[in-house]
Amino acid sequence: xxxxxxxxxxxxxxxxxxxxxxxxxxxxxxxxxxxxxxxxxxxxxxxxxxxxxxxxxxxxxxxxxxxxxxxxxxxxxxxxxxxxxxxxxxxxxxxxxxxxxxxxxxxxxxxxxxxxxxxxxxxxxxxxxxxx
Amino acid sequence: xxxxxxxxxxxxxxxxxxxxxxxxxxxxxxxxxxxxxxxxxxxxxxxxxxxxxxxxxxxxxxxxxxxxxxxxxxxxxxxxxxxxxxxxxxxxxxxxxxxxxxxxxxxxxxxxxxxxxxxxxxxxxxxxxxxxxxxxxxxxxxxxxxxxxxxxxxxxxxxxxxxxxxxxxxxxxxxxxxxxxxxxxxxxxxxxxxxxxxxxxxxxxxxxxxxxxxxxxxxxxxxxxxxxxxxxxxxxxxxxxxxxxxxxxxxxxxxxxxxxxxxxxxxxxxxxxxxxx
Numbered sequence: 001x002x003x004x005x006x007x008x009x010x011x012x013x014x015x016x017x018x019x020x021x022x023x024x025x026x027x028x029x030x031x032x033x034x035x036x037x038x039x040x041x042x043x044x045x046x047x048x049x050x051x052x053x054x055x056x057x058x059x060x061x062x063x064x065x066x067x068x069x070x071x072x073x074x075x076x077x078x079x080x081x082x083x084x085x086x087x088x089x090x091x092x093x094x095x096x097x098x099x100x101x102x103x104x105x106x107x108x109x110x111x112x113x114x115x116x117x118x119x120x121x122x123x124x125x126x127x128x129x130x131x132x
Numbered sequence: 133x134x135x136x137x138x139x140x141x142x143x144x145x146x147x148x149x150x151x152x153x154x155x156x157x158x159x160x161x162x163x164x165x166x167x168x169x170x171x172x173x174x175x176x177x178x179x180x181x182x183x184x185x186x187x188x189x190x191x192x193x194x195x196x197x198x199x200x201x202x203x204x205x206x207x208x209x210x211x212x213x214x215x216x217x218x219x220x221x222x223x224x225x226x227x228x229x230x231x232x233x234x235x236x237x238x239x240x241x242x243x244x245x246x247x248x249x250x251x252x253x254x255x256x257x258x259x260x261x262x263x264x265x266x267x268x269x270x271x272x273x274x275x276x277x278x279x280x281x282x283x284x285x286x287x288x289x290x291x292x293x294x295x296x297x298x299x300x301x302x303x304x305x306x307x308x309x310x311x312x313x314x315x316x317x318x319x320x321x322x323x324x325x326x327x328x329x330x331x332x333x334x335x336x337x338x339x340x341x342x343x344x345x346x347x348x349x350x351x352x353x354x355x356x357x358x359x360x361x362x363x364x365x366x367x368x369x370x371x372x373x374x375x376x377x378x379x380x381x382x383x384x385x386x387x388x389x390x391x392x393x394x395x396x397x398x399x400x401x402x403x404x405x406x407x408x409x
Contacts, residue, residue, distance in 0.1 A: 061382030087207025098198030
């Protein structure tokens with residue numbers, strides 16, 4: 001990547017570029033993984049949020065707010081519970097509800113919540129999303 | 133059965149669980165109202181109170197997926213699990229080294245067995261025997277965390293209130309009567325196509341604009357603030373979506389230039405608030 005930049009005759013001030021590109025690649029890989037997971041059987045949708053942006057892909061747009069609030073509350077609450085019970089870093093959170101289940105995890109400052117039907121394979125989803 | 137005996141039976145169960153599984157560091161039991169019924173000796177009251185408060189908040193929001201039947205927080209140093217067993221919630225915190233199969237066998241067998249035994253001895257449902265709350269934490273009003281006024285009214289509306297009227301009146305109308313704050317909505321960003329599209333205008337569902345206009349009966353809403361999660365905001369004109377395919381999809385069409393200003397792109401989420409002046 002650096003060579004390409006030099007070929008283009010960019011100045012030394014542009015040296016931060018590769019990091020940005022790496023981040024972009026990471027995020028695009030993450031998004032691609034989420035898109036793939038989105039097509040798994042029983043996946044209702046996902047919420048991806050980082051410091052700069054948030055994107056939501058849910059089958060039922062009417063539920064967006066409810067799911068977003070649940071996702072956000074879960075991240076905040078589990079952090080507190082982690083401190084209280086010395087769990088240290090949170091790897092993932094799974095909530096099984098009567099209607100759906102939600103998997104939440106953080107990857108490199110990206111907060112991800114995936115909503116799926118109870119019969120869906122959460123192990124498969126977790127493994128795939130962590131392959132970034 | 134006396135409530136003290138019931139609490140004692142549960143506490144003894146928790147203690148026995150920990151004897152059988154020393155990897156269970158903390159354990160406590162909550163009733164359906166998330167009131168503490170029993171706790172082990174390792175868990176301090178302060179920790180417990182804080183944990184219940186946090187769980188209460190999370191449980192309150194979990195209605196979106198049908199409540200909580202089971203919750204697992206997988207940490208680097210341990211794991212926390214909340215399981216619904218009949219009419220109670222059993223909360224356990226285990227160390228990283230714990231054999232989960234063994235822990236699950238103990239918790240998912242021992243507790244239900246004791247509960248069934250108590251129920252049989254009592255000849256009645258457990259609910260009526262729960263002890264007076266040692267501590268009852270009130271759930272925060274939904275409005276405090278729900279940023280969407282429209283959504284918050286949905287949640288805060290008391291069930292059973294004017295049921296007959298609501299059955300006859302459209303849902304939106306009943307909500308608007310209760311709304312106390314300017315309604316804001318969240319939308320998914322969609323491209324605004326067309327060469328003649330004005331760069332200072334966004335398009336949203338006509339139904340949303342109508343709702344806003346009904347909400348502010350004396351005023352016509354012509355502008356709105358579009359806010360991003362990154363904290364950027366732009367005031368712009370609003371018009372209704374022309375593309376019928378996008379109607380009712382929760383989308384906002386934003387011109388490319390405005391997307392650049394807001395540093396957002398298609399598929400991301402923004403909040404749109406009506407401007408009332």
